[in-house]
Amino acid sequence: MKKRILSLVLASAMVLSLAACGSKDTGSASEAPAPAEAEAEAPAPAEEEAPAEAEAPAGPVELNVTTTFAGEDGNAQNFKTAVDAWCAETGNSVADTSATSDETFKTRVITDFETGSEPDVLFFFNGADSNSFIEAGKVVSIDDIRAEYPDYAANMNDDLITDSLVDGKKYAVPVNGFWEAMFVNTEVLDAAGVSVPGAGYTWDQFLADCQKIKDAGYAPIACALGNIPHYWWEFAIFNHTSPATHLNIPESVDSEQGAAWVAGMEDIKALYEAGFFPENTLSATDDETFAMFTEGKAAFLIDGSWKVGGIVNACQSDPEDPSTLDAEKLAKFDVTYVPGMNDRKATDLIGGLSMGYYITTKAWEDPEKRDAAVSFVSYMTSDELVPVFAQHTASALKNAPAVDESAFNPLQVKAMAMMSGVTSLTGAVQDIFQGDCRVSTFDGMPEIVTGRVDAIDAVAEGIDAYNAQ
Numbered sequence: 352m353k354k355r356i357l358s359l360v361l362a363s364a365m366v367l368s369l370a371a372c373g374s375k376d377t378g379s380a381s382e383a384p385a386p387a388e389a390e391a392e393a394p395a396p397a398e399e400e401a402p403a404e405a406e407a408p409a410g411p412v413e414l415n416v417t418t419t420f421a422g423e424d425g426n427a428q429n430f431k432t433a434v435d436a437w438c439a440e441t442g443n444s445v446a447d448t449s450a451t452s453d454e455t456f457k458t459r460v461i462t463d464f465e466t467g468s469e470p471d472v473l474f475f476f477n478g479a480d481s482n483s484f485i486e487a488g489k490v491v492s493i494d495d496i497r498a499e500y501p502d503y504a505a506n507m508n509d510d511l512i513t514d515s516l517v518d519g520k521k522y523a524v525p526v527n528g529f530w531e532a533m534f535v536n537t538e539v540l541d542a543a544g545v546s547v548p549g550a551g552y553t554w555d556q557f558l559a560d561c562q563k564i565k566d567a568g569y570a571p572i573a574c575a576l577g578n579i580p581h582y583w584w585e586f587a588i589f590n591h592t593s594p595a596t597h598l599n600i601p602e603s604v605d606s607e608q609g610a611a612w613v614a615g616m617e618d619i620k621a622l623y624e625a626g627f628f629p630e631n632t633l634s635a636t637d638d639e640t641f642a643m644f645t646e647g648k649a650a651f652l653i654d655g656s657w658k659v660g661g662i663v664n665a666c667q668s669d670p671e672d673p674s675t676l677d678a679e680k681l682a683k684f685d686v687t688y689v690p691g692m693n694d695r696k697a698t699d700l701i702g703g704l705s706m707g708y709y710i711t712t713k714a715w716e717d718p719e720k721r722d723a724a725v726s727f728v729s730y731m732t733s734d735e736l737v738p739v740f741a742q743h744t745a746s747a748l749k750n751a752p753a754v755d756e757s758a759f760n761p762l763q764v765k766a767m768a769m770m771s772g773v774t775s776l777t778g779a780v781q782d783i784f785q786g787d788c789r790v791s792t793f794d795g796m797p798e799i800v801t802g803r804v805d806a807i808d809a810v811a812e813g814i815d816a817y818n819a820q
Contacts, residue, residue, distance in 0.1 A: 464483065527706075529703065604810050619796070791812040
């Protein structure tokens, strides 16, 4: 993952009209005419011409598309609207099997590839999660697509398109990036006499604030350690590494990097022993602790940029209807930096462009679907549509539009203000350290914080599993 893409974060944040997107030229989509146009333009085949299977499709096609634009993802409705517009423009249709991004979703996608049930177009992670189907030759590289469609993803800065860990090629065309930071419930902070943390926020200041919040009768940290310890795992380790070294997997638990990982786990254990997590943190679900945060029972929440949409929805009487937004309730939320320690400043955050659109080999080798798949991805990654999805996050556009704050809700504006002070964005090491490697520290977090398993043993088990792959 490319680092230091901060200059693009704000530049990609203007939300444009989706209606306008449906009527504009989408770049390489012009290389792939709509099926009806192709049929009208194709001459009658002569005996010496290419075989029938290489000809343009005779009519509309249905694309099988899988993305993470579902559930509480803030772009779920944007995706549905854009799909409808593309279908209306091309005459094609989409069988949408999108689902919320989690480990179950990742497993489903990998299984689909293994069983030959993969979609035609996939919006998915571009790190280690994609290794298996890239190794199997199940997706087509951007360079191979450009050999026939030269304008494919030509509007993107190639330097910001992530290279595959398998062969160094680029496969996934990015849309929106991400950041991970700390959301705060200012109503809780006010009640505890705590100020909203700023750019210089240190770990010691954080511990002192957590004690004040606990003494005031609130849970300082909204987190389900027995369900989703991911964000605290990441930043706890980051506090003992640096932007330059964070993505290095330890060679052993006895190495300097291994010791940093152990220290991170012990910091989480110290927070648990201090009573700074909810009382039910080991048994609660992530949804339950998130509800504590939005209902004014917890102060701090580390999560990703996608959680902006979840907080806004929690402030609407009807989550599906933006007109029901309680502006007064939304005003009680802010987003700021994660407390820093050692070489990591609070303004060094986890983030980047970790996902993108893949065209599968199955679709590429289907003469009836190839053009449609290229057209679909080109439409979804056009200069007009990317800002709709990127909003307050990041993109790889060469010509990103300027920011129009009036198009954003107050929490998004606060997020943009926070991002303007970020000093670096580093990828998530957990995206490299995957599968069985994480079991001992992810699933085993309750054992670590309660002392049933030593942090050094849990980390050593994970590193051994990684080295055995």
